Amino acid sequence: MSGGSTSFDGVERRGLMFVLSSPSGAGKTTLTRLLIDRMPDLQLSVSATTRPMRPGEVDGKDYMFVDKPRFETMAKSNELLEWAIVFDNRYGTPRAPVEAALSAGNDVLFDIDWQGTQQLREKARADVVSVFILPPSAADLEKRLHTRAQDSDEVIRGRMSRASHEMSHWAEYDYIVINHNVEEAYSEVQSILKAERLKRERRTGLTSFVRGLQQELEG
Numbered sequence: 506m507s508g509g510s511t512s513f514d515g516v517e518r519r520g521l522m523f524v525l526s527s528p529s530g531a532g533k534t535t536l537t538r539l540l541i542d543r544m545p546d547l548q549l550s551v552s553a554t555t556r557p558m559r560p561g562e563v564d565g566k567d568y569m570f571v572d573k574p575r576f577e578t579m580a581k582s583n584e585l586l587e588w589a590i591v592f593d594n595r596y597g598t599p600r601a602p603v604e605a606a607l608s609a610g611n612d613v614l615f616d617i618d619w620q621g622t623q624q625l626r627e628k629a630r631a632d633v634v635s636v637f638i639l640p641p642s643a644a645d646l647e648k649r650l651h652t653r654a655q656d657s658d659e660v661i662r663g664r665m666s667r668a669s670h671e672m673s674h675w676a677e678y679d680y681i682v683i684n685h686n687v688e689e690a691y692s693e694v695q696s697i698l699k700a701e702r703l704k705r706e707r708r709t710g711l712t713s714f715v716r717g718l719q720q721e722l723e724g
């Protein structure tokens with residue numbers, strides 16, 4: 506699925522799909538925004554959802570807000586790379602922007618749940634790097650959901666009651682980050698992305714780069 510890109514050091518590599526998941530409120534949207542602001546060559550996958558828009562959210566930027574019939578059409582016509590029902594709403598990843606970003610040499614960042622991560626992994630295991638974000642404690646998780654002040658008490662209760670089940674998928678992920686502090690968690694997630702960009706298997710241009718070095722040394 507990945508196209509080729511040239512990394513900062515001039516060596517070609519395959520693009521990667523960088524996935525953040527967590528129980529609701531652990532901080533993945535916060536970390537996602539920081540990554541998009543601070544990391545070059547990283548494009549956010551904007552999901553489609555049937556969930557109602559929260560105050561401050563922008564259609565097309567935070568999500569593509571669609572109704573259920575439109576979502577069903579997208580799913581049936583293979584427009585979605587993956588999709589799942591989360592907290593009674595439908596969420597899915599539009600396929601075309603992801604393929605376009607990878608072909609243009611960008612990595613793609615996904616804020617999706619464990620069901621979507623499993624589907625991406627089935628499609629492109631070698632190109633998926635997954636990170637599970639944990640809260641430091643249940644009390645912190647609940648406090649964060651209340652501090653965000655964007656969901657009703659009923660919605661927050663529902664998300665808290667499903668947090669334990671979501672967390673049970675932690676062992677399916679490549680990396681686990683505990684979000685005590687935003688800047689520290691960001692730094693850990695950024696280190697993962699930087700290291701994964703340097704992985705030998707992904708760096709398709711290394712053979713010719715090393716051959717060139719050898720020719721210089723021997724010739």
Ligand SMILES: Nc1ncnc2c1ncn2[C@@H]1O[C@H](COP(=O)(O)OP(=O)(O)OP(=O)(O)O)[C@@H](O)[C@H]1O
Pocket residue numbers: 527528529530531532533534535536649650652653654684685686687
């Ligand atoms: N390390 C942290 N310390 C304190 N507050 C935090 C921390 N990380 C995130 N928050 C706050 O917690 C709230 C929830 O964070 P965020 O929206 O990023 O969670 P999320 O995992 O994306 O949740 P959801 O899955 O519901 O979208 C926000 O108000 C955010 O500012």
Ligand SMILES: Nc1nc2c(ncn2[C@@H]2O[C@H](COP(=O)(O)O)[C@@H](O)[C@H]2O)c(=O)[nH]1
Pocket residue numbers: 526527528529552553556587588589591592596597598616617618619620621622
């Ligand atoms: N499988 C997918 N899960 C997604 C997608 N977009 C978001 N999500 C996950 O849904 C929950 C709830 O999000 P919220 O914005 O309503 O708080 C959260 O775990 C997201 O990661 C998607 O395209 N596919």
